[in-house]
Amino acid sequence: MNNAHKPSETVDRAGIASRLDRPLVLVGLMGVGKTSIGRRLAGALGRDFVDADEEIEKAADRSVSEIFEEHGEAYFRDGERRVIARLMEEGHGVIATGGGAFVDPETRALVLERGVAVWLDCDLDTLVERTSRRNTRPLLKTGDPREILFNLKEQRGPAYAEAQIHVVTGDGPHDAAVNRILEELAAWL
Ligand code: S3P
Numbered sequence: 001m002n003n004a005h006k007p008s009e010t011v012d013r014a015g016i017a018s019r020l021d022r023p024l025v026l027v028g029l030m031g032v033g034k035t036s037i038g039r040r041l042a043g044a045l046g047r048d049f050v051d052a053d054e055e056i057e058k059a060a061d062r063s064v065s066e067i068f069e070e071h072g073e074a075y076f077r078d079g080e081r082r083v084i085a086r087l088m089e090e091g092h093g094v095i096a097t098g099g100g101a102f103v104d105p106e107t108r109a110l111v112l113e114r115g116v117a118v119w120l121d122c123d124l125d126t127l128v129e130r131t132s133r134r135n136t137r138p139l140l141k142t143g144d145p146r147e148i149l150f151n152l153k154e155q156r157g158p159a160y161a162e163a164q165i166h167v168v169t170g171d172g173p174h175d176a177a178v179n180r181i182l183e184e185l186a187a188w189l
Contacts (some may be wrong), residue, residue: 028120
């Protein structure tokens with residue numbers, strides 16, 4: 001799986017794009033890079049990209065933090081489930097989801113049936129460092145972020161592991177992760 005040394009040109013992007021008839025859905029913990037990697041992945045395949053959290057914010061006309069503050073997590077999860085179902089229906093190329101989305105059994109079943117789930121995974125230190133750059137994640141404000149991320153990694157691991165594709169990314173450039181995903185996809189399709 002460690003093919004980061006290969007230049008990305010060795011992956012047949014056009015071949016993958018022509019065989020791929022379902023949305024690629026990026027899942028994994030906060031800070032793993034789902035949005036940045038998803039955007040680049042979509043570009044590499046000539047597909048559109050959509051970020052589920054952004055769509056939830058647009059639909060609610062509120063930030064994720066405001067939704068958590070005003071209505072609580074259960075309300076956010078309801079909206080998240082509905083928005084992702086809509087995005088799946090609309091048939092986007094690449095969809096980045098919030099870290100908790102794929103843990104929901106209904107969302108997970110839908111994504112596994114109608115899409116290709118790509119679990120992006122990395123070490124705890126990288127997650128802690130990356131999430132510390134922004135103050136927009138309500139779940140990390142309730143205690144020590146490292147401890148919270150450690151626990152979420154443990155709790156959510158089994159759900160993420162159901163994804164069809166698993167790519168471990170390092171703290172290196174996102175393009176290396178994109179290349180790794182493309183190689184895994186080429187082998188899987
Ligand atoms: C969450 C992750 C966030 C966002 C919300 C809850 C989670 O998205 O959906 O703060 O439960 O892990 P990112 O994974 O894009 O940070």
